[in-house]
Amino acid sequence: MPDTLIKVDLKQSPYENEQVHNRWHPDIPMACWVKPGDDFVLETYDWTGGFIQNNDSADDVRDIDLSIVHFLSGPVGVHGAEPGDLLVVDLLDIGAKADSLWGFNGFFSKNNGGGFLTDHFPFAQKSIWDIQGMFTKSRHVPGVNYAGLIHPGLIGCLPDPSLLEKWNEREVGLIATEPDRVPPLANPPFAATAHMGKLGGDAKAKAAAEGARTVPPREHGGNCDIKDLSRGSKIYFPVYVKGAGLSVGDLHFSQGDGEITFCGAIEMAGWVHMKVEVIKGGMAMYGIRNPIFRPSPITPHYNDYLIFEGISVDEAGKQHYLDVNVAYRQACLNAIEYLTKFGYSKAQAYSILGTAPVQGHISGVVDIPNSCATLWLPTQIFDFDIRPNASGPVKYIQGGPEMPLSPDL
Numbered sequence: 001m002p003d004t005l006i007k008v009d010l011k012q013s014p015y016e017n018e019q020v021h022n023r024w025h026p027d028i029p030m031a032c033w034v035k036p037g038d039d040f041v042l043e044t045y046d047w048t049g050g051f052i053q054n055n056d057s058a059d060d061v062r063d064i065d066l067s068i069v070h071f072l073s074g075p076v077g078v079h080g081a082e083p084g085d086l087l088v089v090d091l092l093d094i095g096a097k098a099d100s101l102w103g104f105n106g107f108f109s110k111n112n113g114g115g116f117l118t119d120h121f122p123f124a125q126k127s128i129w130d131i132q133g134m135f136t137k138s139r140h141v142p143g144v145n146y147a148g149l150i151h152p153g154l155i156g157c158l159p160d161p162s163l164l165e166k167w168n169e170r171e172v173g174l175i176a177t178e179p180d181r182v183p184p185l186a187n188p189p190f191a192a193t194a195h196m197g198k199l200g201g202d203a204k205a206k207a208a209a210e211g212a213r214t215v216p217p218r219e220h221g222g223n224c225d226i227k228d229l230s231r232g233s234k235i236y237f238p239v240y241v242k243g244a245g246l247s248v249g250d251l252h253f254s255q256g257d258g259e260i261t262f263c264g265a266i267e268m269a270g271w272v273h274m275k276v277e278v279i280k281g282g283m284a285m286y287g288i289r290n291p292i293f294r295p296s297p298i299t300p301h302y303n304d305y306l307i308f309e310g311i312s313v314d315e316a317g318k319q320h321y322l323d324v325n326v327a328y329r330q331a332c333l334n335a336i337e338y339l340t341k342f343g344y345s346k347a348q349a350y351s352i353l354g355t356a357p358v359q360g361h362i363s364g365v366v367d368i369p370n371s372c373a374t375l376w377l378p379t380q381i382f383d384f385d386i387r388p389n390a391s392g393p394v395k396y397i398q399g400g401p402e403m404p405l406s407p408d409l
Contacts, residue, residue, distance in 0.1 A: 002273060004041040005032045006073045010100055010269055014049035014071040014195065021197040022071050023189075023211030024167075024222070026158050026241050029198040030077030033243070039092060039275035042073045046269045047153070047250040052104050054128055056140075058406040061106040061263065062124035066113050067193045070154050070214040070223065074247030075197070078276050081244040086282030087157060087237040089246065091296075093273040094150045094231050096253065100270075101131040103253045105138075105355050106263035107347070109408055114183035115262035116329065117350065124406040127351045129253065129266045136253055136266060136355075140403045141348045143396060146356055146381040147300040148253040151230045152272060153265060154214060156221025156291070157237045158245030163219065167212045187213040221291045223250065225259040227357065230296035237291045238283050248272055256353050257360030257375075260332055264354040300357050302378035306386065308335040309363075311370040319369055324362055327373035331360075335375050342386060343397030351403060356381050 006019045014020045019031040034040055046052065047070040052060050081087055096103070107115055110122040127140035137145045159167065171186040178185055194208035217224040221237055229235065237244070251272070255265030282288065310330030312320040320326045332353055339349035359376035379386055384396040 002039050002041050004043060005034070005076070006042045008043045008045050008073065008269070010045070010050055010097065014045050018198045020045065020071050020073055020195065021075070021247065022068060022195045022214060023208065024159055024164065024214060025196065025207040025211040026160055026164060027199060027203060027207045028075055028158065028196050028245070030075050030243055030245060031073070031197060033077040033079060034276060035079050036276060036278045039273065041271055041273045042076070042248055043097065043271045044073045044249045044251055044269060045071045046267050047071060052106065052126070052267070054102050054104070056404050058106065058124045058126040058404040061126045062109050062112065062406040062408065064112070065193065066108070067190045070250050071195070072154060072214065072247040072249035075158055075245035076247070077243035077245060078278060079243070081239050081278050082242055083160060083240055084281055084283050085239040086279040086286070086288065087239050087244045087246060088277040088279060089155070089235045089237060090275040091229065091231055091233050091235070091272065092275055094152070094251065094270065096131050096268050096270045100268065103129045103131060103136070103266035103268035105129065105261060105266055105351050107261050107350070108263055111182060111408055113262060115264070116258065116260040117332065118183065120333070121347060121350060123408065125347050125403045127403050129355065131253055131268070140401055141351050143383045144352055144356065144381050145383065146254065148266070149227050149230050149255070149296070149300055149357055150251065150253055150270070151227055151255070152248045153225045153250035153252050153255070153259070154223045155229070155235070155248040157239060158241045159212070159220055160240040163240055164210065164212055167218055168210070187215050189213065219290055225255065225265070226293070227252070227255045227257065228295035228299070229293060230298065232296040232298050233293055235291055235293040236279070236282070236288065238288055246276070254355050254357060256356055256358035258328065259354060261350060261354035266355050302357065302380050304379045305376040306379055308338065308375045308377065310334060310373050313370065321369050322365055322371045324365065324371045324373055327371045328360060328375070331373050331375040335377055339386070341393040342384070343395040345402060347403045
């Protein structure tokens with residue numbers, strides 16, 4: 001059996017665990033060291049460190065301080081890895097912690113992070129999903145049951161000082177263009193809630209003031225939320241510091257392409273079994289600036305879809321020029337409206353799109369002025385037939401528990 005190099009106690013605050021951190025900074029000490037060819041297990045908190053609870057209230061989603069996230073296990077140092085190399089990571093297996101067989105999906109309040117459709121869902125809501133082996137279902141979203149594609153939403157290596165400086169300069173500069181925007185354009189360094197692993201003293205204070213927040217994906221990987229990085233996938237990460245400094249967290253039991261609800265997958269605590277290798281000089285050898293990966297050969301087998309189309313015309317009828325973001329939003333809104341005809345609330349439909357293995361595609365980017373984006377919704381995840389027919393939709397979802405809602409105070 002592989003060694004578990006990092007363990008987490010879900011009853012303990014992640015701030016008390018020195019093998020966990022929630023910022024990116026080159027001075028964060030390695031939590032442990034491995035050799036090329038080693039395989040090992042890392043346990044992880046859910047991305048909020050246990051703040052979100054398994055209950056029927058969305059107050060925790062409303063009230064969470066998002067400056068605390070994400071809690072990552074690591075960094076793992078790899079002997080012999082140097083700047084310019086590629087770190088090759090095989091995700092051998094991933095699972096939920098045995099003492100926490102549930103996950104959550106949530107919509108953040110527009111005043112506290114928002115989400116892809118925040119103007120349509122401005123208040124905090126939550127759904128709880130029970131994990132039953134390889135399947136999941138929710139007491140808050142009836143009528144669906146699907147296989148998980150478990151994956152880390154966040155995985156990457158430590159930046160070097162110049163890359164960290166570049167991140168902070170460009171993101172703080174973006175914030176300055178619209179400093180009062182709600183939700184904000186980006187998240188600047190914030191020392192007060194930084195957890196820097198084993199780092200202490202004055203060094204910790206300095207790094208906490210500079211450390212990059214973990215919210216977005218960047219050149220090193222980070223919060224990419226790629227649902228196909230499941231067991232059996234292989235990832236090639238650029239190395240920027242000696243030892244690479246690999247960290248992982250934000251595990252998802254299942255997610256739709258785009259993680260459109262922001263807290264948009266089925267978030268869970270769990271473990272990752274991985275193996276590492278090093279390709280010396282691999283960044284220059286292959287011209288790599290961002291990670292590349294080979295997807296998992298194991299995916300849920302769904303082969304019948306309803307495909308919803310969206311174009312670059314927003315909800316108000318405004319024409320945009322080849323805007324894929326607008327087009328994908330329209331495809332999602334079209335799917336949500338469709339699902340309401342079967343008895344789902346719009347919030348329940350939104351939660352399905354964020355958690356189920358839906359596919360998002362950029363289908364056209366050349367036919368001015370409209371890009372075309374599509375959302376592929378697998379019909380087989382439903383307990384009833386959602387395909388159009390001459391008889392019209394039947395309202396299969398009749399009442400029952402709704403997703404908890406917590407308006408802003």
